[in-house]
Amino acid sequence: MYATTPGTRDVPTQPAPRLSARDRHVWVLFTDWCAATDQPQIPATPQQLARFLRENPAAPATQRRRVSVINTVHRGQGHPAPGTDEAIRRALNTTRAARLHRVSALVAERLPNIPVTGWPAGFFGRRDRLILALAAAGVGFEPIARLRRRDLTVPGNRGAPLLLCIDGARLDLPESREIPLGALYREWTEVLGFLDQNDVTTTIAEHFKAGRDLTGFDAGYRADDRPLLTSINRWGHTPLDPAPPTARAVAAIVHAHLSGTAPAHILPPPKPRPRPAKSPDRYPIDDGRVLDPHYYERGTAARRSAHHELTDVTDLLDDIEDRADQLSAELDGILNDVP
Template sequence: MTSTGTSPRRPDDIHDTERGLRVPARYRHDWALFTDWCAAADRSPIPASPDTLALFLHEHPAVAATQRRRLSAINAVHTRHGYPAPGRTETVRRHLDTARAQRLDRLGCLLMQRARELPTEGWPSGLFGRRDALLLVLAATGMTFTDTTRLRRRDIRLDGNTLVVTTRAGERFLLAPDPEAGDNPVVGIYRRWAEIQAFLDQYPGTHLLRHHLTDPIEVFADPLDAEQAREPLLCPIDRWGHLPHGQPMTPQSVSTLVRAHLLGRAPVRKVLSTPPQENLDTRDEPKVHLDSTYYERGLAARRRDHEALEDLADIFDEIEVRADALLEDLVSVLEGL
């Protein structure tokens, strides 16, 4: 990201000549500490990533008030020069507020449990279940609902057995395997939803998708093209199972769904029966017998119709002339009233 502008110079600003930055005087020591550490760690001080800031705070332990002041200093320099404040991300907030981090961890465990319980097959329950499971996984990270709705398909990927999610602001969430069990259910949850999107890339429409969720076939996912990569990761689903690819969910709808799942009040989607798909290869085509004069009679009929309709253009012209005359008469009558 490039700088989008700077704020007016203030009398108490300190000039960082090395980087051409203006630093509030009250923050000069905190900013100097941060830039010195970045130079030693080979990190960029501006724009600084949330991971960089979290690592800096981790390697410079201090009381909460001191850490908040350092955070304010780094945020202030960034916002003054047109960059987003890296300290306003979930990664940094968790580091500063351990009590909040513990609450979110407990909430995340509950959300993950709910996600694993959702159906993955059947129509339309499997469709809603796959999407909502990934939605709950993202909510378990502490990511804001707004950031969740801004995610695009290109913003989520697998790195081995770890799911990597990158927000628009550049904050990365790593959903790694369980260190004790070694498995990572998040990977399966993501793959099941990605399979739905890959299927719709190849077979748009809900008719075939309905059969896929009741009698799955193997789907080979091709690399995303530019248009697919820009599509929302999560999209709304109507009661008929239609998914508008280009329309993201709203933060309000995500919030409502997450709360409903947490409270056990999420809508229960009844599994509907799917009629058997017709086998087009074995269907008998009706046999049509054409006599020897079929084509000659067809050509003769077309010539006859062409001759009969030859004067049609003149008839329409005459109708138009009469309509104009009637309109003029009507205008004259109205003007005489």
């Protein structure tokens, strides 16, 4: 079904969802503005919505309601909600904008000092740099922890905003020179692409230790349902079953970097192994000892003599055993005769 508005292109639309009289007034205002500016009402882009808000000034509460109504209509017709764009959210919430501006300034200051090479510092650094960039872009700690690989994509053209999908809502995360979110995302997908091909972290540890480049490994990265981020223990190893960090862990990572208390992630040097006691090359010899030249003959004769003398030992032991049995029988008879 096509709805044609004078002065606009023919665009496929669906009936708008049921709205209250107050919200219907907002939607009519938006559609009239779209018709006047020769733009489609469905789907609207974030830039188009930002222009609508700029050209129709109102109190912040009124503007937020307008964005909410426009988002509702878009979602009802299966389109991304244009009002979820971070720039629009900041424009409607000055307190949020001021807070994220401070966070972004700190993140931009910290990023150059976070390593992307070396083991395991580079492994931690690439993950933490992406977490910091997402937090500076306005993504909450809980959504960051729940991110799946398929939730974040980078358009082909450089400088375009990253597309983030959270709970079915699409967010546009714009690039900036101070926080190059796309580049930071690629740094981490290079790590994940390498792990997809090699499975165990010992292989990437050797790669980092050797100072090799990871460029190009993001080509093997698979945007599937696995967690985007991963937990890392102090030795640089990840769980065998992919396990993302918790929201509390994400918050701790962000706070540690912003406060300048993040660990260096330097492994302690291996403990030296104790050296085995060195055996002497020469053993001392008692030069004063004189051996009898006939000791062998004497020893052989002594063993032969003992063999002959002990030949009757078995018979003697058998005789003793027989006498013991006899005495035992006699004793039993005596005891049985006692009245």
